[in-house]
Amino acid sequence: MRTFQCMVLFVSMSLLLLPAGVTAQTDGQVLPIQPGQTLRGLIATPQDEQAYVFTAERGQTVEILMAGEPSLDPYLILIDPDGNWVAVDDDSGPLVDALIETTLLKTGMYTIIARNARRLTTGWYELSLNVMDTTLPDDPDDGRWLYSGAIFDGTINTFGDEDTSYFEAEAGKIITLSMTSLDALDSSLILIGPDGHWLATDDNSGTNIDASIYVVAPLNGVYTVIASSFSDIKIGSYTVTLMIY
Incomplete structure (x- = not known):
């Protein structure tokens, strides 16, 4: 019992020591992110990944950037409201950062998966989301x-x-x-x-x-x-x- 109490105290103190504005990794937890917002997170083990959700409309363009500290090689997956992968990226951003820029074809809730490339690296990261209104083409052969x-x-x-x-x-x-x-x-x-x-x-x-x-x-x-x-x-x-x- 004493060992268990010590472990609980250690975990609680670890969460309290997280920097301000940092999102604690919790297995299975899905976190909301708003357009214009930047959230911090931690890939503590090579197998960690964090899911974020946001709502957008068909025709809007999204820019998602996952910028990591030097020890982390960021990797992004964007999933549409029907569960289909829309885009993935490893290093289209600065250095080895991950960047997704795409125009959305459906209205609804999208999911971002933030993880590390090849399941080899760990470290802190910042995830930014920007959503812009665009006009889909009038050409009937487009889209x-x-x-x-x-x-x-x-x-x-x-x-x-x-x-x-x-x-x-x-x-x-x-x-x-x-x-x-x-x-x-x-x-x-x-x-x-x-x-x-x-x-x-x-x-x-x-x-x-x-x-x-x-x-x-x-x-x-x-x-x-x-x-x-x-x-x-x-x-x-x-x-x-x-x-x-």
């Missing part, structure tokens, strides 16, 4: 959700036009994308992963001037497809086909 097995039509109707679509995939799934020109358009495809990194780009691996991409999904989450014309002086119509298996 569409694709699904496996469907064929979608689109048009590159101005010079430099890029049509952006999205789909969800799980890590390990095979993704095939094809963009077929219906006239003089020189098809071009870019595939971007949930972490914001380019996975593949293609101009004419398909038939004639058509574009084709074949990759294995490296992460769970939302992938971005950018369809455009390889030659900015050519416009026209196209179809995009997505297969996930």
